[in-house]
Each structure stands twice: as C-alpha cells, then as structure tokens.
Amino acid sequence: MRRTPKESDEASGLVTRRSVVLGGIQLAFVGILGMRMRQMQVIEADSYRLLAEENRINVHLIPPSRGIIYDRYGVVIAENAQNYRVVIQREQAGDVEAVIAKLRRLVELEDRDVEKALENRNSFVPITLADQLAWEDIAEVALNAPALPGITPEVGLSRHYPLGADFAHIVGYVGPVSQRDLDKQEDPDPLLKIPEFQIGRIGIETKLEGGLRGRAGTKQVEVNAAGRVMRELSRVEFTPGDDLQLTIDHGLQNYAQTRLADESAGSVVIDVETGDLLAMASAPSFDPNLFVKGISSKNYNGLRDDIYKPLFNKTVQGQYPPGSTFKMMTGLAALRGGVIGEKETVFCRGFMPFGGRRFHCWKRGGHGSMDFNNAITQSCDVYFYEVANRLGVDKLAELCHEFGLGQRHDVPVSAVRPGIVPSTKWKAQVRGERWNPGETLNTAIGQGDVLASPLQLAVMTARLASGKAVVPRLVKSVNGAEVPLEAARALDVPAHLMELARKAMHNVSNGSRGTARRARIVAEGFEMAGKTGTSQVRNITTAERARGVTRNEQLPWNRRDHGLFVAFAPYDKPKYAIATIVEHGGGGSTAAAPPSRDILLYALYGDVPPLEAYPKEQRERIKVQHEEMQLRPRLQPEPKATRA
Amino acid sequence: MSYLEYQVQTVPTGIRKVLHVNWALLVLLTAVSSFGFLMLTSVAGGDVSRWAEPQMKRFVLGVIAMLAIGLVPLYFWRSISGIAYLVGLVLLIMVELFGEVRGGAQRWLDLKFILLQPSELMKITLVMALAAYYDWLSMARVSRPIWVIIPVIMILLPTAMVLKQPDLGTAILLVAGGGIVMFCAGVSWWYFIAVTAMVAGAVAAVFYSRGQDWQLLKGYQYDRIDTFLDPSRDPLGTGYNITQAKIALGSGGWTGKGFMQGTQSRLNFLPEKHTDFIFTTLAEEFGFVGAFSLLVIYGLILFFCILSAANNKDRFGSLLTLGVxxxxxxxxxxxxxxxxxxxxxxxxxxxxxxYGGSAMLVLLAAFGLVQSAHIHRPRSR
Structure with missing residues (x-):
C-alpha cells in the first residue's frame, strides 16, 4: 500500500514516541533488576555467604586411638590391632550385584552386611562388606582389585587382647556402640555415632572408659551438593586415650589361671604393703576377642549355660561364706574385746549346747582344751562359738570392718560386690528382724550370713600380715604417671595380738597338727602362713544320710562344699597375700591350699617355682604337674613408643 | 512500500553496505557472548571443549549469518515475512506430530543435520510477520477492532501450540513480544489496558481452577508457583533450585569469589548451571560488578536498537528492530x-x-534483520 509522505512521517513519529515509552519501561525494569542485584549481592551478601559456607562445609570426626593397657612390667594386655575390612562404594562399582558375586568367591560375606550395603541411599558412602578379615583374604582382594571396581580393602583399628582369656575378667572387652547406649545418655559424645566405634562393655574397659577413649579430632571437609567429600580444609588431630599400666603380673596371672583351669575357682594375689593386686584369676575364663568381633549366639549360649560360670568374675562378684578363714576375725575380736585371755582355754567336747540345741564342732569327738593358737591351728569350732558368744556380734562386726570385710573395695572392674558382715543393726535394717543369739555362733565360724569375696579375703589377709589398712590397687600408672600410693594407717588392733594370729596361721601351714601342713613351703625364708576354710553349700539331708551318703565327695558337684584358703608369705617378712576359693571343691586343705601355695610361690620367685620349695615327697608330683600345665612363657615388655 | 519512495541515492549499495553495519551492536553482542564463553568454561571446571568451544563455533556461525542477513536488502525480508511465519507454524505442527520428547516436553525437531527448536524460530518470525502486517496496514485502521483481532490471532496460534508442548516460558515470550510490536505500531492504549485486566482475571481463574476438574495448568507448574511464593516450603525439592540460586548470587558479594572459585557452582549446588541458571554462576564468581556489567551491556544493546529504530523512517524496519x-x-x-x-x-x-544452539543462532540471525534494517534505512536528503 502506498502512503503519502505525510502519512509516513506521522506513522514514523508515532513509532518513535512509542519506542521511547517502551525504552522507558525497559529501562525501569533493568533498574529494578539492578536494584535487586544490589539488594542481594551487596546488602544481604553476608547472610548468603554464610548459607553458602554451611552448604559446602561439613565437620567430620576423627576417632581417637584407644589407650593401651599394660601389665606391671609393660607387657601389652590390650592393644589396637589393625583390622582388615572390605568396603564398597556403590557409585564406583557399576554392576553392584556382579561385583559382590565376584567378591563372594574370595571372601565370606554375611547376607546381612550385603543387604545393608545395597540398601544404603547414598551410593558414594563407603559401606563395610566384611570385617575382621585375615591378612590372606585381604591380600587376595587387593590382588584382584582390577576385577572388583568400587571395592577397597581398608585397614582400621580394632581392640585386640593378645593374652586372650587371662585378662577377660579384669580388663573385660569392648564392643560396638548400640542404640541402647545412645539412648541411655542425655547428650552422647558424637564419637559414639561413628560407625564401628568401640566402647568398653565390661571390666576396666568400661570402668575407665572415660580415660581410655581419648578425645576425637575433627576435620573440616568440603562437600558437594550430593554430600561427597571433595577435599579437606582443616584438621585438628585427636587426643589418644590414656595408656594404663596395671599392677597385675601377666606371668603370675597366666600361671594362676592355668593352675585353676580345671576348677570353678577364683584367686587373688595382693602385695601386703602396697595393696597392688598381682593376680586376679577367675577360672574358667573366656576369650574376650570373641566379644569384640561379635560373639555367635552358639558360643555365647555355651558360655552362659556352663555350670562353671566362665562369664562370672569369682574374684569380686563371687560372694561366699568364708568358713574357717573367718576365725582369725572372731579370735582377734574376742582377744581385743578382752573376753578371753591369750592363753586362756575353752574346752571342746565336740559340740556346744546353746539355746536348746547343739552347735557341733567339725571334729565330732572334740578337741579338748583349746587356746587361741590351737583353736586356729586345728580350726576348732567350739572355741569360737564360745568366745563369740561372750563378745557379741556387733563387736565382731566392728573388727571385720577394720579388715575391709562388708565393704565394696574401689577396684575398677565390673560387678564388685560388698559382701555381708552381719550385725544386729544390719539385720534390723536389711531383714527387719531382731538378732537371734544363735546366729552369733554361726557367724563366729564364717557361716550363716557372712559373705566375702576372694578380693575381700585377700585384703583381709594382707592387713593381717602387714598390720596396716592396705587398700587394693589395680592401676599402677596412667600415661606413665604413677598413681600415688597412700600410706596405709595402722590397724586398731594391738600388735602383739596380730603377731599371735600370724603365729597361729604359721602353725596352720607348718605345725604338726596344722590343717594345711601338706601344702607348706619348705624353701628357707619363704615359709607360708595360712588358714583353710570349708564353707557348706548345703547340709547333708537325713534322707541322704539314710542312703549312706556321709561324705562330701559322694554328693553331686554343685552341692559339695566350697574350699577356701587364705595365706601370706614369707612368714618372717610378709610380702604377698593370697585368697583362693574353689567352688564345690570340697575341703579347703585339699582343694584350695595346694593351688594357693603354687601361686604364692610363683609370686615369690617371679617365675615357675623350683622344686626345692616343695616338701620332698611332693616334688615328683609337682614336677609332673608343672610339665602338664600349658603355661605361656613370660613375655618381655615392648619398648614403649614415645608419645607425641 | 519500498524505500524507493525515499531518496534512493542515500541508501548504501554494494560493498559500501559494510561501512554502514551497526558496529556498536556487533561489539556489544560479542561482549555478551564472551561472558557466556567465560562462564561456560567455568561451569565445566575449566574444560573449554565441553561447552565453551561448541558455543564459540555457533557464535562465529551466527555472526556470519547475521552479517549475511544484514547485507540482504530489507525488502527481501519483508517480502518473505508471511511465508516465514507460515513455515514457523508448520514446523510447530510437525513438532507436535513427530517431535523429540526431552525432559517431559516435546520441543525439538530432528532435521537430521540439526536438532531444531521451532519455538525459538517462531519468536522471530512472529515479530517479522507482525512488523510486515503493520507496515502494510494503513494508519487509520491500526486501532480498529477487526484489524486488531488479526494480529492477535497471529500471536495466539503459535502460543497455543507452544503451550501444548508444554513450554510456558516461550509462550509468555511470544505473547509479550507480539504485544510489544503491536504497542509500538500504535495500537490504542485501551486495548492494552483491557488485556491487562483480562490477564489479571485469567490469573485469578488459574488459581481458582486449581484442584477443580478443569484445572488450567499442569501440576508441576502449580508447584513452581507455590515454591516461588514460599521457597522454604520444600527446601530440598522444588524450592531447592531457586534457594541455591539465590545463595550463589547473594554470596558473590561485591566482587565475587573469583573465576572458577564459585563454591555453589563448582560443588553442584546449582541446578542447570550451564543453561538457565548460568547467571547465578556469573554473579557468584564475579559478584555485583560482573552481574551488573552484563545488565548494562544488555541495556546498551536495547539502547542502540531503539536509537536505530527511532531514526528509521521505514516502518517495517523500525518495528522489526524494536520487536527483536x-x-x-x-x-x-x-x-x-x-x-x-x-x-x-x-x-x-x-x-x-x-548454552544452546537454536537460541543463539536464531537470536544472532534476528540481529541480522536488525542490521539489515539499519543498513538499508532510508536517509533523509
């Protein structure tokens, strides 16, 4: 269509006007965009910068290495061993199923772990497929790495107990953190949430967890939107856990465990001056390494249902009537209370009538006239019935407390129990009943309600030997710093009475009529002083007596008497004390005294004792016995790594 | 109808045309594209060959096309405007019938040698057709309802087809672009006021229809609207993209984190960082200074186009320039x-x-039309 020039000019002018309007609108919009940029990039920049940093930076924890536990000579009891495991990163594996099938030909995999790996949402997070592998297996995997994309052999740290069962009851073991552990704590250490982190389950491992664990390090890493770590930005190293040195002698511990291996028994060796615990053997034992790996239910049920109770720490958790080993307490209490003279005798005719019934002596025919020394040596019951009756139970209880009975010794192992020292007050409080005077007689010979653990009996014996209130100590040093020894106060018992008791115990072991004469030490200067004890688990019933069962050995095992023995040596200059219980072992003189002597001799010699220490007629038998014992040779301490 | 109405001797011919190319525009377009090459290199982690190099090749191709188109006399482009529009429509129909489906949308046409996105082409051919239409229409009729309905239909036909793909962004661009050409052509203000009122009504209807059986938009489009209104509603889902984009932009600050130092971009927090969200990477790495510079260059391109259009007595040429x-x-x-x-x-x-082939080529070709209008503008005296 043709236009006149005038029309064209008009049209062109209109376009120009409109284009100016349009330009204005566009400029305004560009202005708005510019303002918005300024708003976000200049005014609010800091808050956006913070958000960007939060986006990209993650803080990861570095688990600390757990403290090492040594014996008193620096031999390693608990260490952190390299744990070989195989991890998978699904992202890199490609065909995950095929890779796992290939891996299965090399390493045994648990279906549970495989499922876990396949279910994990983030395909770049490494998941453990197999743990605690043998070096050969891991080498095999490493060799086949090219055929196994996404599979990496890794080395982590896992607790290992090189001395196995010997220290299971003292050191205990660690295990993985469970959901219950996390729920129990208000604000759990974030470390606990690290997969495969181990914490103490029982024993020193749990009691001293705080020190052993150490403190986590942290590293700041940059992550991408998918959460994958791109690089490390900064790092704070972890603080390793405290290294502990125990007072236990690994050789003595091994000897004691081995010596008691066939029995259900417990034995504690203590230094009478320092209170250092040199051995705390509880037999039978178990391999704590099984628990670290996660014990199979078959193995666990086996341990749980064993009538010898391998999971039960007899040295502190086991509480037994101390039987005749308690008679020193009764005698000393009576002498201290002045109800009987040192040489004053009580006539034993085999029983003592009291409250309308007879309290029998173990020797039916009676011992005749008995003073303190003879009563201990021959373990006459009637003497102690009589003196306890004169004294009253409360004064006896006072003396017992002086010797550490009826109180929980502060030793960092699991399930330390306080035992029982009965008294009128105790009975009113615990049972809500009045004291029956007949019970004083039962208490006098360590029966009735009296209960004590081998640890308590060992402390009692140590205090008898040294005359001082020694306190048991299990940790010798922490990170190389010696745990200070407190000077033990003298016991509130006249020294000459203590000497009398020690002499009587020497007679028990060495006197011609001593109950433990057979288990004596003949080595010059190493002579032992002890006391046997037999605690009744159950009376022989009338029905059984009618069937002709009169002797302990004829009863089923779990109803036989417990055999006990306490001793110290050398008599002249006491160094070590021991208390041993052999559950259902029969009499103390036959069941508990011989192993106690052997263990004490090992402690005195610092190694397997020479035959010369034994009475001549026993040497042949002891030689065979030592040959049959499968002892671990004493280990040399590892040179300690200096700590950074 | 042609520049023959004016003083022919003032319109450059032959090789002299080259002297009359709008060089400022070419420089500014090159500057914008260079921002693109830089950012495409950055988001590829320094790898030039991944996105920047193909983009550069297309740019060179596009500039050659632009100059070639620019040197062709404007009357040729005017004469093919109607055909171009029809071809565009046919291609849109073909997309509907044989198109490639990608990412939930049917937008691409496989022409064996190139993967064409006809909706991109349509943005320009629509502008051409409308400019030609108003060039033909006498001034007296411009605001008459019957002559207003015709361009409206011309706009709505391709818009409807694009919406069906579905491609909301292009649809908005078609309507707004067409509307701007109509506005510049001098259509009465009242029509625009009425349309604005109708759009407001339509928006209300869109919201009202939600959940009803005559729901007007797809679910994902409603989600996008919801997320826009409150991105924190779904910070890890739909709102994630926009939240991360804003973080990237804001954290750039005054001068930015430096080339290839953008954490949001490099660590993949940003979505589609080489295409729709590339501006966030620019803003993160070069800060307010970089982002605002790009805005200014865009503004200058607009300025030079409006300047060229205002000085152009040829109605088709100026409307085409303003439309582009x-x-x-x-x-x-x-x-x-x-x-x-x-x-x-x-x-x-x-x-x-x-990053994107069709868009760049089509846009540079469109600026070829602007160059043609500029070179062949009738000079007074």
Missing part, C-alpha cells in the same frame, strides 16, 4: 528475574550466554 530488541529484553529480564527469585521458575535461557 523486545525479544532480547524479555529473554534476559525473565531469566534474571527468575534466578533472583522475582518471578516463578520458567524455562527461559539467558540470551547469548546460556
């Missing part, structure tokens, strides 16, 4: 508003910067 400029404006305005959280996320690339 408007298209560019709509592209970057919508894209920047989107990544800065001013409007909902609609898939609109940043012109000449985002």
């Amino acid at each position: 400029a408007a298209t560019l404006f709509l592209f970057f305005a919508v894209n920047m508003s989107m990544v800065m959280g001013l409007i909902p996320v609609v898939g609109v690339p940043l012109p000449l910067v985002s």
Whole structure:
C-alpha cells in the first residue's frame, strides 16, 4: 500500500514516541533488576555467604586411638590391632550385584552386611562388606582389585587382647556402640555415632572408659551438593586415650589361671604393703576377642549355660561364706574385746549346747582344751562359738570392718560386690528382724550370713600380715604417671595380738597338727602362713544320710562344699597375700591350699617355682604337674613408643 | 512500500553496505557472548571443549549469518515475512506430530543435520510477520477492532501450540513480544489496558481452577508457583533450585569469589548451571560488578536498537528492530528475574550466554534483520 509522505512521517513519529515509552519501561525494569542485584549481592551478601559456607562445609570426626593397657612390667594386655575390612562404594562399582558375586568367591560375606550395603541411599558412602578379615583374604582382594571396581580393602583399628582369656575378667572387652547406649545418655559424645566405634562393655574397659577413649579430632571437609567429600580444609588431630599400666603380673596371672583351669575357682594375689593386686584369676575364663568381633549366639549360649560360670568374675562378684578363714576375725575380736585371755582355754567336747540345741564342732569327738593358737591351728569350732558368744556380734562386726570385710573395695572392674558382715543393726535394717543369739555362733565360724569375696579375703589377709589398712590397687600408672600410693594407717588392733594370729596361721601351714601342713613351703625364708576354710553349700539331708551318703565327695558337684584358703608369705617378712576359693571343691586343705601355695610361690620367685620349695615327697608330683600345665612363657615388655 | 519512495541515492549499495553495519551492536553482542564463553568454561571446571568451544563455533556461525542477513536488502525480508511465519507454524505442527520428547516436553525437531527448536524460530518470525502486517496496514485502521483481532490471532496460534508442548516460558515470550510490536505500531492504549485486566482475571481463574476438574495448568507448574511464593516450603525439592540460586548470587558479594572459585557452582549446588541458571554462576564468581556489567551491556544493546529504530523512517524496519530488541529484553529480564527469585521458575535461557544452539543462532540471525534494517534505512536528503 502506498502512503503519502505525510502519512509516513506521522506513522514514523508515532513509532518513535512509542519506542521511547517502551525504552522507558525497559529501562525501569533493568533498574529494578539492578536494584535487586544490589539488594542481594551487596546488602544481604553476608547472610548468603554464610548459607553458602554451611552448604559446602561439613565437620567430620576423627576417632581417637584407644589407650593401651599394660601389665606391671609393660607387657601389652590390650592393644589396637589393625583390622582388615572390605568396603564398597556403590557409585564406583557399576554392576553392584556382579561385583559382590565376584567378591563372594574370595571372601565370606554375611547376607546381612550385603543387604545393608545395597540398601544404603547414598551410593558414594563407603559401606563395610566384611570385617575382621585375615591378612590372606585381604591380600587376595587387593590382588584382584582390577576385577572388583568400587571395592577397597581398608585397614582400621580394632581392640585386640593378645593374652586372650587371662585378662577377660579384669580388663573385660569392648564392643560396638548400640542404640541402647545412645539412648541411655542425655547428650552422647558424637564419637559414639561413628560407625564401628568401640566402647568398653565390661571390666576396666568400661570402668575407665572415660580415660581410655581419648578425645576425637575433627576435620573440616568440603562437600558437594550430593554430600561427597571433595577435599579437606582443616584438621585438628585427636587426643589418644590414656595408656594404663596395671599392677597385675601377666606371668603370675597366666600361671594362676592355668593352675585353676580345671576348677570353678577364683584367686587373688595382693602385695601386703602396697595393696597392688598381682593376680586376679577367675577360672574358667573366656576369650574376650570373641566379644569384640561379635560373639555367635552358639558360643555365647555355651558360655552362659556352663555350670562353671566362665562369664562370672569369682574374684569380686563371687560372694561366699568364708568358713574357717573367718576365725582369725572372731579370735582377734574376742582377744581385743578382752573376753578371753591369750592363753586362756575353752574346752571342746565336740559340740556346744546353746539355746536348746547343739552347735557341733567339725571334729565330732572334740578337741579338748583349746587356746587361741590351737583353736586356729586345728580350726576348732567350739572355741569360737564360745568366745563369740561372750563378745557379741556387733563387736565382731566392728573388727571385720577394720579388715575391709562388708565393704565394696574401689577396684575398677565390673560387678564388685560388698559382701555381708552381719550385725544386729544390719539385720534390723536389711531383714527387719531382731538378732537371734544363735546366729552369733554361726557367724563366729564364717557361716550363716557372712559373705566375702576372694578380693575381700585377700585384703583381709594382707592387713593381717602387714598390720596396716592396705587398700587394693589395680592401676599402677596412667600415661606413665604413677598413681600415688597412700600410706596405709595402722590397724586398731594391738600388735602383739596380730603377731599371735600370724603365729597361729604359721602353725596352720607348718605345725604338726596344722590343717594345711601338706601344702607348706619348705624353701628357707619363704615359709607360708595360712588358714583353710570349708564353707557348706548345703547340709547333708537325713534322707541322704539314710542312703549312706556321709561324705562330701559322694554328693553331686554343685552341692559339695566350697574350699577356701587364705595365706601370706614369707612368714618372717610378709610380702604377698593370697585368697583362693574353689567352688564345690570340697575341703579347703585339699582343694584350695595346694593351688594357693603354687601361686604364692610363683609370686615369690617371679617365675615357675623350683622344686626345692616343695616338701620332698611332693616334688615328683609337682614336677609332673608343672610339665602338664600349658603355661605361656613370660613375655618381655615392648619398648614403649614415645608419645607425641 | 519500498524505500524507493525515499531518496534512493542515500541508501548504501554494494560493498559500501559494510561501512554502514551497526558496529556498536556487533561489539556489544560479542561482549555478551564472551561472558557466556567465560562462564561456560567455568561451569565445566575449566574444560573449554565441553561447552565453551561448541558455543564459540555457533557464535562465529551466527555472526556470519547475521552479517549475511544484514547485507540482504530489507525488502527481501519483508517480502518473505508471511511465508516465514507460515513455515514457523508448520514446523510447530510437525513438532507436535513427530517431535523429540526431552525432559517431559516435546520441543525439538530432528532435521537430521540439526536438532531444531521451532519455538525459538517462531519468536522471530512472529515479530517479522507482525512488523510486515503493520507496515502494510494503513494508519487509520491500526486501532480498529477487526484489524486488531488479526494480529492477535497471529500471536495466539503459535502460543497455543507452544503451550501444548508444554513450554510456558516461550509462550509468555511470544505473547509479550507480539504485544510489544503491536504497542509500538500504535495500537490504542485501551486495548492494552483491557488485556491487562483480562490477564489479571485469567490469573485469578488459574488459581481458582486449581484442584477443580478443569484445572488450567499442569501440576508441576502449580508447584513452581507455590515454591516461588514460599521457597522454604520444600527446601530440598522444588524450592531447592531457586534457594541455591539465590545463595550463589547473594554470596558473590561485591566482587565475587573469583573465576572458577564459585563454591555453589563448582560443588553442584546449582541446578542447570550451564543453561538457565548460568547467571547465578556469573554473579557468584564475579559478584555485583560482573552481574551488573552484563545488565548494562544488555541495556546498551536495547539502547542502540531503539536509537536505530527511532531514526528509521521505514516502518517495517523500525518495528522489526524494536520487536527483536523486545525479544532480547524479555529473554534476559525473565531469566534474571527468575534466578533472583522475582518471578516463578520458567524455562527461559539467558540470551547469548546460556548454552544452546537454536537460541543463539536464531537470536544472532534476528540481529541480522536488525542490521539489515539499519543498513538499508532510508536517509533523509
């Protein structure tokens, strides 16, 4: 269509006007965009910068290495061993199923772990497929790495107990953190949430967890939107856990465990001056390494249902009537209370009538006239019935407390129990009943309600030997710093009475009529002083007596008497004390005294004792016995790594 | 109808045309594209060959096309405007019938040698057709209802087809671009006021229809609107993109984190960082200074286009120039508003910067038309 020039000019002018309007609108919009940029990039920049940093930076924890536990000579009891495991990163594996099938030909995999790996949402997070592998297996995997994309052999740290069962009851073991552990704590250490982190389950491992664990390090890493770590930005190293040195002698511990291996028994060796615990053997034992790996239910049920109770720490958790080993307490209490003279005798005719019934002596025919020394040596019951009756139970209880009975010794192992020292007050409080005077007689010979653990009996014996209130100590040093020894106060018992008791115990072991004469030490200067004890688990019933069962050995095992023995040596200059219980072992003189002597001799010699220490007629038998014992040779301490 | 109405001797011919190319525009377009090459290198982690190199090749191709188109006399382009529009329509129909489906949308046409996106082409052919239409229409009729309905139909036909793909961003661009050409052509203000009122009514209807059985938009489009209104509603889902984009932009600060130092971009927090969200990487790495510079260059392109149009007595030429400029404006305005959280996320690339073949070639070709209008403008005296 043709236009006149005038029309064209008009049209062109209109376009120009409109284009100016349009330009204005566009400029305004560009202005708005510019303002918005300024708003976000200049005014609010800091808050956006913070958000960007939060986006990209993650803080990861570095688990600390757990403290090492040594014996008193620096031999390693608990260490952190390299744990070989195989991890998978699904992202890199490609065909995950095929890779796992290939891996299965090399390493045994648990279906549970495989499922876990396949279910994990983030395909770049490494998941453990197999743990605690043998070096050969891991080498095999490493060799086949090219055929196994996404599979990496890794080395982590896992607790290992090189001395196995010997220290299971003292050191205990660690295990993985469970959901219950996390729920129990208000604000759990974030470390606990690290997969495969181990914490103490029982024993020193749990009691001293705080020190052993150490403190986590942290590293700041940059992550991408998918959460994958791109690089490390900064790092704070972890603080390793405290290294502990125990007072236990690994050789003595091994000897004691081995010596008691066939029995259900417990034995504690203590230094009478320092209170250092040199051995705390509880037999039978178990391999704590099984628990670290996660014990199979078959193995666990086996341990749980064993009538010898391998999971039960007899040295502190086991509480037994101390039987005749308690008679020193009764005698000393009576002498201290002045109800009987040192040489004053009580006539034993085999029983003592009291409250309308007879309290029998173990020797039916009676011992005749008995003073303190003879009563201990021959373990006459009637003497102690009589003196306890004169004294009253409360004064006896006072003396017992002086010797550490009826109180929980502060030793960092699991399930330390306080035992029982009965008294009128105790009975009113615990049972809500009045004291029956007949019970004083039962208490006098360590029966009735009296209960004590081998640890308590060992402390009692140590205090008898040294005359001082020694306190048991299990940790010798922490990170190389010696745990200070407190000077033990003298016991509130006249020294000459203590000497009398020690002499009587020497007679028990060495006197011609001593109950433990057979288990004596003949080595010059190493002579032992002890006391046997037999605690009744159950009376022989009338029905059984009618069937002709009169002797302990004829009863089923779990109803036989417990055999006990306490001793110290050398008599002249006491160094070590021991208390041993052999559950259902029969009499103390036959069941508990011989192993106690052997263990004490090992402690005195610092190694397997020479035959010369034994009475001549026993040497042949002891030689065979030592040959049959499968002892671990004493280990040399590892040179300690200096700590950074 | 042709420039023959004016003083022919003042229109350059032959090789002298080259002297009359709008060089400022060419320089500015090159500057914008260079921002693109730089950012495409950055988001590829320094790898030039991944995105920047193909983009450069297309740019060179596009500039050659632009100059070639620019040197062709404007009357040729006017004469093929109607055909171009029809071809565009046919291609859109073909997309509907044989198109490639990608990412839930049917937008691409496989022409064996190139994967064409006809909706890109349509933005320009629509502008051409409308400019030609108003060039033909006498001034007296411009605001008459019957002569207003015709261009409206011309706009709505391709818009409807694009919406069906579905491609909301391009649909908005078509309507707005066409509307701007109509506005510049002198259609009465009242029509625009009425349309604005109708759009407001339509928006109300869209919201009202939600959940009803005559729901007007797809679920994902409603989601985008919801997320826009409150991105924190779903910070890890739909709102994630816009939240991360804003973090990237804001954390750039005054001068940015430096080339290839953008944490949001490099660590993949940003979505589609080489296409629709490339501006956020620019803003993160070069800060306010870099982002505002790009905005200024876009503004200058608009300025030179409007200047050229205002000085052009040829109605087709000036309307075409304004239409192409408007298209560019709509592209970057919508894209920047989107990544800065001013409007909902609609898939609109940043012109000449985002990675993409069709968009770049078509836009440079369109500026070829602008060059042609500029070179062949009738000079007074």
